[in-house]
Amino acid sequence: MNFTLSKVLKYTFFAVLLVLYTSSCKNSTSKKTIATHGLITQKAMVVSAREEASKIGAGIMQKGGNAFDAMIATEMALAVTYPYAGSLGGGGFMVYRSFDGQTGALDYREKAPLAATKDMFLDTVGNVVPEKSQVGALAVGVPGTIAGLFEVHKKFGSLSIEEILNPVVALAENGFVVTKKQKERLTKHKALMLKTNIDNILFTHNYKEKDTIKNIPLAKTLKRIIKNGPDEFYKGETAKKLVARIQSYGGIITLEDLARYKAVWRKPIRFDYKDLSIISMSPPSSGGVCLAQIMKMLEPYPLSEYGHNQLKTIQLITEAERRAYADRSYYLGDPDFVKIPIDTLISESYLTDRMSDFTFEKATPSSEINRGMIQGYESDETTHYSIVDQFGNAIAVTITLNGAYGSKLYVPEIGTFLNNEMDDFSAKPGVPNMFGLIGAEANAVAPEKRMLSSMTPTIIEKNNEFWMSVGTPGGSKIITSVMQTILNVSEFGMSMQEAVNEPRFHHQWLPDTIVFEPKSFDTVLLSKLQQKGYNVNEKKSIIIGKVDGILKLPNGSLEGGADRRGDDTAIGF
Ligand code: GLY
Numbered sequence: 001m002n003f004t005l006s007k008v009l010k011y012t013f014f015a016v017l018l019v020l021y022t023s024s025c026k027n028s029t030s031k032k033t034i035a036t037h038g039l040i041t042q043k044a045m046v047v048s049a050r051e052e053a054s055k056i057g058a059g060i061m062q063k064g065g066n067a068f069d070a071m072i073a074t075e076m077a078l079a080v081t082y083p084y085a086g087s088l089g090g091g092g093f094m095v096y097r098s099f100d101g102q103t104g105a106l107d108y109r110e111k112a113p114l115a116a117t118k119d120m121f122l123d124t125v126g127n128v129v130p131e132k133s134q135v136g137a138l139a140v141g142v143p144g145t146i147a148g149l150f151e152v153h154k155k156f157g158s159l160s161i162e163e164i165l166n167p168v169v170a171l172a173e174n175g176f177v178v179t180k181k182q183k184e185r186l187t188k189h190k191a192l193m194l195k196t197n198i199d200n201i202l203f204t205h206n207y208k209e210k211d212t213i214k215n216i217p218l219a220k221t222l223k224r225i226i227k228n229g230p231d232e233f234y235k236g237e238t239a240k241k242l243v244a245r246i247q248s249y250g251g252i253i254t255l256e257d258l259a260r261y262k263a264v265w266r267k268p269i270r271f272d273y274k275d276l277s278i279i280s281m282s283p284p285s286s287g288g289v290c291l292a293q294i295m296k297m298l299e300p301y302p303l304s305e306y307g308h309n310q311l312k313t314i315q316l317i318t319e320a321e322r323r324a325y326a327d328r329s330y331y332l333g334d335p336d337f338v339k340i341p342i343d344t345l346i347s348e349s350y351l352t353d354r355m356s357d358f359t360f361e362k363a364t365p366s367s368e369i370n371r372g373m374i375q376g377y378e379s380d381e382t383t384h385y386s387i388v389d390q391f392g393n394a395i396a397v398t399i400t401l402n403g404a405y406g407s408k409l410y411v412p413e414i415g416t417f418l419n420n421e422m423d424d425f426s427a428k429p430g431v432p433n434m435f436g437l438i439g440a441e442a443n444a445v446a447p448e449k450r451m452l453s454s455m456t457p458t459i460i461e462k463n464n465e466f467w468m469s470v471g472t473p474g475g476s477k478i479i480t481s482v483m484q485t486i487l488n489v490s491e492f493g494m495s496m497q498e499a500v501n502e503p504r505f506h507h508q509w510l511p512d513t514i515v516f517e518p519k520s521f522d523t524v525l526l527s528k529l530q531q532k533g534y535n536v537n538e539k540k541s542i543i544i545g546k547v548d549g550i551l552k553l554p555n556g557s558l559e560g561g562a563d564r565r566g567d568d569t570a571i572g573f
Contacts, residue, residue, distance in 0.1 A: 038497030038560040038570055040553070045572030046074055047548040047560045048385035049085070052176050053077035054571040056167045057387060060159065062573055067389035068096075068156035069164050071397055072149045074385050076168040076222065078399070079145075079416060080215055081176040083203060084185055085383035085401050085473060088221065088233065089242075089411070089418035091144035092399030093281045094152065095268050095457045097466055099392030103279050103459065105268040108148025109450045110141030110421040111261065115252040116447050121427035128427045134434055136196050137251025139407040139420035141451065142261050145399065146225065146233040151263040156393075162226050169226075172219035172415070175212035179567045183209045189404050196249075196408035203410070203417075218415025234258045238414055245411045246418070260448070266335075271346055273299055276467065276490060280458040280482075281398075283335045283342070286328045287456030290479045292346040293324035295486075297355050308492040309503070309521065311528055315360055318507040318514055318534065321480055322369055323354045325437075325509035330371035333442030334450040340442070345372075363533035366512035381405075382455060382473035386550045388466070388558055388572075394550070396457035396469040398478070403434065424451035435475035438510055454478045460486065468496075470549035472563075477515075480506045481545025485561075489551060496551035496561035504544040513537045517544050 039045070044067075046057035057074035061067070071094065078086030091110040097103045119126075121133040133139050153161060178186070186207055193204050202215060225232045232238050239258045246253045268279045269288030273295045280288030297320035306312040331340055344350050354372050357364060382400035400419070401407075407420035426439025433439070435454075443452040456478050460468040468489065472481045481504055488499035503520030507513070513535040516526070526536050548568050549561040560570025 036498050036501070037495045038500075038562060039572065040557050040559050041572035042557050043390040043573055044388060045550050045558045045560050045570055046070060046385060046387045047550055047562050047568065047570040048074055048078060049383045049546070049548070049566055049568050050078060050081040050176075051567065051569040051571070052081045052171060053086075053385070054569045056171065057385075058571040058573065059167060060164060061389050063159070063163070065159045065164065066156065066391055067387040067393040067395050068152050069159045070387050070389065071395055072153060072157070072161070073164045073168060074387065075145070075149060075397065075399060076165060077171055078383060078385070080168060080172045080218060082383060083417055084182075084404055085381045086399065087401050087406065087419070088145050088414065088416040089140070089143045090399055090401040090406065091141070091419065091421065092148060092397060093285055093287075093453070093455050093457050094148070094395055094397045095279055095281055095459050096393065096395045097279065097459045097461070098156075101464070103268060103270070105266045105281055106148055106151060106263055107266050107284060107450070108144035108151070108263040109284055109453060110144050110419055111448055111450045112422065112425070112445055113142055113253045113257045114447045115254070116422075116445050118445050120445060121422070126428070128431045130423075130434065133423040133425070133427055134403060134407070134420050135192065136407055137246045137249035137409055139422045140246060140251055140253060140409065140418045141421035142253055142257045143419060144261060144263055146230050147261050148263040150230040151265075161229075165222055165226050169219045169222050172215045172222065175214035178207045178209055178211045178213060180209045181567055183207055185404065189408070193405060193408045193410070197410050199412075201410040201412055202415070203405070215415045217413055221414045221416070234261055241413045242411055245413075246409070249409055269342070269346070271296065274490070275462060276486075277461040278458060278486070279460070280456055283332055283340055283452070284450040285453040285455045286332045287454055287479055287482070288458075289332060289340075289342060289345055290324045290328050290454075291456055291458065291483055293327065293351060294320045294479070294483050296346060296348060296351045297323065303487065304491040308488065309505075311525060312360060314505060314514070314525075314529060315363075315532065315534075316358075317480075317484070318505075319358045319364060320355070321507040322364065322366055322509045323372070325476075325507075326366070326369050327371050329438045329509065330440050331442060333452050337446060337449050338442040361532070365533070366509050369509060382475070382478070383546075384457065384471035384473060384548050386469035386471065386548055388469060388550050388552075392466065394459055394466045394469045396459050396471045398455035398457040398471045398473070400453070400455060400473070421451055424453060432510070436511060437476050437508065456482045458482055458486070466552055468549060468551050470547065472545035472547040474545040476508050477506045477544045480504070480508075481547055485547045485549060496549050496559040500547045500549060500561035500563050506544050515544065518542065
């Protein structure tokens with residue numbers, strides 16, 4: 001059922017929900033008196049960056065498929081309709097909670113090729129050359145998407161790959177309609193796409209809003225994958241085409257790199273925040289660890305009393321973020337390569353100590369915050385979708401090409417862009433990457449290592465039952481956007497849609513600045529923050545995150561939150 005058709009249902013539930021919310025909300029100075037709700041359905045829902053992808057995923061569940069089948073269809077439909085971040089040439093993370101309460105996480109993050117070296121993005125005098133890790137063939141990490149989706153299918157799939165992917169093949173063949181926002185993005189990135197690829201590519205034509213784009217090479221690639229399985233991408237004709245394109249542009253990925261790629265099941269990070277049990281992505285994403293650190297640092301304080309986006313709330317969240325991102329930069333990397341003291345980093349005693357110098361009187365400058373000392377330790381563009389099915393399975397998936405259209409290197413014969421995930425490594429300790437994030441040895445480049453991520457696909461339980469699935473793109477701002485969305489519902493009594501809609505802010509230790517979504521925050525509030533020593537920047541970021549989520553309401557129905565900042569759409573039944 002699409003958004004328009006569901007409007008009647010939505011408004012029927014509207015009055016009931018208002019009563020339910022009012023009774024379940026905590027006191028909040030900023031609690032809305034008129035609630036705005038997203039799509040509400042009874043059984044199943046997909047919320048993703050494109051209507052077509054949500055529709056295909058929901059259609060798979062309506063046919064009897066489960067959330068995992070829907071994941072495969074949704075993700076490939078995003079590869080067709082949302083090449084900005086969806087692709088066969090990227091990677092991602094999935095966190096799940098199955099109908100019987102089992103939880104887990106899949107890491108299908110890209111990894112460095114065998115020929116990668118620690119200094120590969122430095123010039124002859126040791127300076128970082130950002131273009132090398134951000135644009136073109138050297139920036140590409142070995143893609144994990146197809147391995148990840150087949151791994152999910154092997155463990156949880158209920159329909160055949162053919163049944164799941166046939167609607168996606170049809171979508172690529174029949175085409176999708178260019179939205180206004182999509183047209184703007186294509187126009188903005190056209191010059192760099194042309195500079196990176198010798199010839200015109202499918203996405204450098206002068207599209208207008210409402211034009212239809214058909215991607216026949218991608219349809220053919222998907223048909224080969226349906227027929228031959230993941231080996232088609234990692235060892236077959238597709239692998240050969242991919243490697244030929246990358247190497248002809250000076251890249252170092254080989255057939256051996258592709259053949260060796262494996263998705264890995266990981267134990268997710270689990271922590272409690274008040275009455276919520278939060279399950280999020282473990283390393284090689286920093287998402288779960290940082291989310292746990294920030295929320296545990298906030299937990300002792302009465303946030304709902306301080307009020308949503310009020311002075312004390314912003315100060316407190318900023319100071320917790322500052323400390324968590326300082327730890328991120330030092331301790332976190334690929335757990336198969338570095339020892340990460342996760343238990344300590346998210347322990348109450350460590351985090352209490354971390355906040356011991358915090359005061360509401362004035363900002364703690366980032367120059368005075370270093371990583372926390374742990375004894376014995378040695379050492380824009382991404383997209384998210386959430387799915388809940390009629391059986392009670394819930395998943396949260398964040399996937400990425402890293403930058404917009406990844407490395408901009410396109411493989412015309414396959415019909416997909418390739419990632420520029422190598423920029424998520426720390427090219428040189430202390431030198432910021434494209435998100436301004438600073439890394440250390442733990443995240444240095446090494447052959448076959450996975451680069452540190454900020455992706456934070458998150459599932460939340462309340463009273464031992466599924467409560468929310470949430471996540472977002474946004475590079476370094478992913479973690480703080482997810483955290484604010486959770487707090488908007490749990491502390492400030494908002495609906496899922498309101499929680500996603502609300503303006504956000506972000507601090508990441510360095511640079512020592514709070515970034516605010518422009519024209520969304522009270523100027524008096526901003527000057528009070530400045531008086532307390534906070535650097536305020538309202539101009540740098542037009543949007544902070546593009547959050548999609550699904551919330552289970554007290555009556556058991558599902559509410560979607562599809563971010564107004566994009567073309568994001570909730571569809572379900
Ligand atoms: N490429 C963005 C991230 O993984 O955090």
